[in-house]
Structure formats: structure tokens, C-alpha cells
Amino acid sequence: MKKTSSFNKVLQYATPYTSKLFFVGFWALFLAIVAALRPLLLNLTIDNYFISAKKETNSIQQQFESFMHYFFEGNTSKENLELLVVIMFVILLLEVIAQFYFVYMASWLGQDIVKDIREKLFTHLSRFKMKYFDNEPVGKLITRCVSDMENIASIFSQGLFMIVSDVLKMLIVLGFMLIINWKITCIVLLIMPVILLATNIFNRKMKVAFNEVRNEVANLNTFIQERLTGMKIVQLFNREKIELEKFKEINEKHNKAWLKNILYNSIFFPIADIISSITLGLVVYFGALFILNGDTQTSVGQLISFNMYIAMLYNPLRQIADKFNVMQMGIVAADRVFEVMETNVEVQDFGTIQAKKLKGNIQLENVHFSYIAGEEIVKGISLQVEHGKTVAIVGATGAGKSTIINLINRFYEIDSGTISIDEIPVHNYTLSSLRKEIAIVLQDVFLFADTILNNITLFDSSISEEKVQDAAKKIGIHDFIMSLPNGYHYDVKERGVMLSSGQRQLIAFLRAYISNPSILILDEATSSIDSHAEELLQKATQTLTKDRTSIIIAHRLTTIINADKIIVMDKGKIVEQGTHDDLLQISNGFYKKLYDSQFVTEI
Structure with missing residues (x-):
């Protein structure tokens, strides 16, 4: 032709x-x-x-x-x-x-x-x-x-x-x-x-x-x-x-x-x-x-x-x-x-099911994924996150932790296996409704050159300023925002350079909370911040994860000790899983080594 x-x-x-x-x-x-x-x-x-x-x-x-x-x-x-x-x-x-x-x-x-x-x-x-x-x-x-x-x-x-x-x-x-x-x-x-x-x-x-x-x-x-x-x-x-x-x-x-x-x-x-x-x-x-x-x-x-x-x-x-x-x-x-x-690299959106108020039961079955053909990052992972539970994923850099959340959101397509939410494969949901039910707080928070209010609502006209303020009070960061010039109308400039990394994280937490997601994902959201910001973030985390399916990817093990389940990954595979206490009982285990190394360093 x-x-x-x-x-x-x-x-x-x-x-x-x-x-x-x-x-x-x-x-x-x-x-x-x-x-x-x-x-x-x-x-x-x-x-x-x-x-x-x-x-x-x-x-x-x-x-x-x-x-x-x-x-x-x-x-x-x-x-x-x-x-x-x-x-x-x-x-x-x-x-x-x-x-x-x-x-x-x-x-x-x-x-x-x-x-x-x-x-x-x-x-x-x-x-x-x-x-x-x-x-x-x-x-x-x-x-x-x-x-x-x-x-x-x-x-x-x-x-x-x-x-x-x-x-x-x-x-x-x-x-x-x-x-x-x-x-x-x-x-x-x-x-x-x-x-x-x-x-x-x-x-x-x-x-x-x-x-x-x-x-x-x-x-x-x-x-x-x-x-x-x-x-x-x-x-x-x-x-x-x-x-x-x-x-x-x-x-x-x-x-x-x-x-x-x-x-x-x-x-x-x-x-x-x-x-x-x-x-x-x-x-x-x-x-x-x-x-x-x-x-x-x-x-x-x-x-x-x-x-x-x-x-x-x-x-x-x-x-x-x-x-x-x-x-x-x-x-x-x-x-x-x-x-x-004419570049055909769009995420295929053939789903017909609207993801509305999901329970949040997440299941991965024998999932394989590679960014480059022949170089697998995720190697046959199977795991389950139950409704309302908090699951933490830990492991060394490059273990495949962040890749998991990218696959759940369908930012990337898996090579093989199945990812399901509420027993329905994620590709059966419409893409927009699926992502609306999942909120992610990343380590590197991106803020637009605009006001704090607009960065939180992302110009969603259905979210009023009063609703944003009420949400900020619930997670404990209203006073911090009001301490800034013009409060919620403070212009953070390009990429949020007028705020510290901890302050940007707080804004990201509020942005996630205001969307009222069924599933919350925190990807190294509490790393590299000062103690005062960490205290606020810990309170915000407790509010956000309450009665909500949550996945926390963490470098600081102290932030995930109370998680319902901890998944330990290494080189694209799950090597251990259980509660904090259970994992510490494994002699010479991966989690125990990570925990001991962090606390020895801190001492």
C-alpha cells in the first residue's frame, strides 16, 4: 500500500x-x-x-x-x-x-x-x-x-x-x-x-x-x-x-x-x-x-x-x-x-470494566517482565495483597521493587503471567478508571510551576479548597501549608524548587489522600528527609493507609516494622516474606541482614 x-x-x-x-x-x-x-x-x-x-x-x-x-x-x-x-x-x-x-x-x-x-x-x-x-x-x-x-x-x-x-x-x-x-x-x-x-x-x-x-x-x-x-x-x-x-x-x-x-x-x-x-x-x-x-x-x-x-x-x-x-x-x-x-507504543486500553471503589485485593501470579528483551527484571513473582492490609516490599537497589508498582498501574506491560485486582485482570479495567483508584507517592516528587492548591487538585474542579484544607488537617500538614506565604496559593515554581524535599513529600501525600484511592502505593516516600518532616510523614502515612490496601516500598526498615506482611526481593525474585518478627527469626536471612546492617550503622 x-x-x-x-x-x-x-x-x-x-x-x-x-x-x-x-x-x-x-x-x-x-x-x-x-x-x-x-x-x-x-x-x-x-x-x-x-x-x-x-x-x-x-x-x-x-x-x-x-x-x-x-x-x-x-x-x-x-x-x-x-x-x-x-x-x-x-x-x-x-x-x-x-x-x-x-x-x-x-x-x-x-x-x-x-x-x-x-x-x-x-x-x-x-x-x-x-x-x-x-x-x-x-x-x-x-x-x-x-x-x-x-x-x-x-x-x-x-x-x-x-x-x-x-x-x-x-x-x-x-x-x-x-x-x-x-x-x-x-x-x-x-x-x-x-x-x-x-x-x-x-x-x-x-x-x-x-x-x-x-x-x-x-x-x-x-x-x-x-x-x-x-x-x-x-x-x-x-x-x-x-x-x-x-x-x-x-x-x-x-x-x-x-x-x-x-x-x-x-x-x-x-x-x-x-x-x-x-x-x-x-x-x-x-x-x-x-x-x-x-x-x-x-x-x-x-x-x-x-x-x-x-x-x-x-x-x-x-x-x-x-x-x-x-x-x-x-x-x-x-x-x-x-x-x-504514528509511533504505536500506547498502552492498550481495551478494558470495558469500570474500576469503582475497589476492595483492593491484589494478586500477582508468575509475573515476568523485562525492560529490554532477554534481560528479565521480574522473574516469575507471585504474591497477594489482601484488602485493607499493608504490605511492604524491601530489597537491594535493582531488586525490582519499583517495577512491581509500575506493572500494577500498567505503566509497562508484563511479558507473561497475570496481575489481578479483585480477581479481575488489570487489563480488563479501563485504564483511566484503574489509575484513578490507585494513588502513588514517589520518592522524587514532581510539582508543577503553580500554586500548592493546583498541585494538589491538579485542576479538578470537583475538589474545593475547603475540601483540601479539611484533608490537610486530617493528615496533619495544614499548619505547615498555612505557614507559607499565601498558604495554599503559594507558588512553588518549577518542579517545586521553593520547597524542601520533605515539604514536597507532604504535598504529594495530601495529593494522594485527596483522591481517595482504593489502593495506596508509597515508593521510598520517606527517604532522604529530615526528622521533623519524617514525623509529619509518619502521621500522614498512618492516616492514608488506615483501612486501605497499601503497598510500601521502603529503604528505612523502621518505617515498615508494623506492616502486615513484608516481601523481601533480590534480583527480581521474592526470597522471603512474612511479618517483621517472623523474618528476624530466619537465621542468616536477607531481611535480618538488612535490618542488622541498618541498626549497626545507626549505632
């Missing part, structure tokens, strides 16, 4: 805007016609009011002029000259109005189309598996959503419709030139293949150049985004000079890509100017010869009008080449955007 080009895919998004397309086409045609009338009116003015003893001919032009003479009552009075000048002014005014509406409607249409594509891209990205974001640089995706989108918009605002308008103008101009004087027009047409060939070569070269430019822009965005995000590490380890050298290398590649683009422009446009000047010279030369040899179909007014027509014919060719540059950049950007949009 033939693959649809990115250009055609972009055009498909214009289907809902057929009325705007019609008006853009109308103004493009109207603009071409009124623009071509100006030189003709100038021709008539010069031949009828400035050149005396005009000879009678039977040319098509003379027939048109006879009509004009009839309109002006067959004389050359000053009043009719003034009237002709007024008509020329009106034509010019109409051209300005047509130009305005054409450009405005084309740009408006382009922005509407890009708005639709951008929304579809963002929706598509929000459904991707976490594995995709593990492998793709954030800077690259930002480039696709922002700068590439603007380049797609330019296909309409500065590319396609401008080219259509220019082609219409050229065809109408050629028609007028043939009507006025076909001999001189033939001279112009003999030169046109040269500039058309040059334009074709230029466009092919520019497509390759623009593709290289977009690659380097994506690399540049990725590098800058990562370094700005990790600036603390860069400065902490005195990496400024090293990172600067890396940046210079990437920036140099970006510069060279653009210089290639500039080189092609620098070659093409002077060539186009030379060809235009040669054509004009030939027209003047042969036109003068025709007049001197007594050719009655050639006049001075025609030569002057042809001077304007050649500019109107060749300038669009030059501009078309320039607009093809814009088109090429837009199409290359569209290639990249549609590559992401």
Missing part, C-alpha cells in the same frame, strides 16, 4: 476548514487579477495620453483599447486622464485589501490546523508507555511539540497558499502579456526554462539542507534542556568548562547546517536576478527594434508595462523558491511530528 506523504497528511487536517480554504482561494485569484491590471492601465495611459500619433491596428490590444476609448468617450481630455489615474489608484487599493485578507486568512487557517495537530500529538504522547519516555530525549519531544509545529503552520501562512497565489499571478500575467504582445512574450518564455531549472535544483538541495538543520536543532534543544535541568550537578562537579566544550561542538554543527542553507540561497538569488535582468534587456532591445522597424503592434507603453510584467513574472519565481524553502522546512517538520504520532 502506498504510503501517504506528510504533506498530504497535513492537508487532511484542513478538511474541517473548507470555508476558510474557499476564501483563501478567492482572495488569491482576486489578488492575481488586480495585480495584473496595473501594468495594463499604465500601458494604456502612456500610449493614449503621452505618445502622440498612435497608429491604428487590428491587434487584440487595440480592440481592448477601443473599448477603453469608448468608455472615455473617444477623446484624450484631461478629465479622462484623471479618471484613469483614479481607476489605477482604486486597483492599487483593491490589491492592498486583497493582499491583507489573503495573508490573514492563510495564516489563520495555518494556525487552526497546527492547533489541531498539536492537540492530537499531545494526546497521543500522554498515552505512551513509560518505556518510550525512558528512551527518548525530552528536548527532542519538546522540539516536535513547539518549533516543528510552528514550521508546519508556515506551510500554509508562508508556503503553500503563497505559492498558489504566485502561480496564479504568473499565469494571469502571462495571459495579459500574450494579449498585449505575443512576440515580446515569446522572448520572455525562451528564458524561463533556465530559471525553472535553477529553481528545481535549488529546491532539491534545500530539502537536504533543511533536514540537517532540523536534526541539529533537536540535538541542541535536547542538550540545553538536560543541562539546564541538571545545572546543580554541572556546578557541583565543576563541569562548566567541559559542558561548554560539548555545547560548542553541537552549536558548531548547528551553525554549519545553517551555513549550508545560506550558501544555497546566496547562489540561487543572484542567479535569478541576473536572469531577470538579461530577460529585461532582451525585451527592451528587441522591442526597440520592432518599433524602429515600423511594427505597429509594439509600442513604448508596452515596453514599459513589460518591464513591470517581467518583475511580476520573475519575482514570484524567486519568491516561490524562497517559499519552497519554507515548505521544505514545514514538510521536514511534519515528517518528524507524524513519525511520533
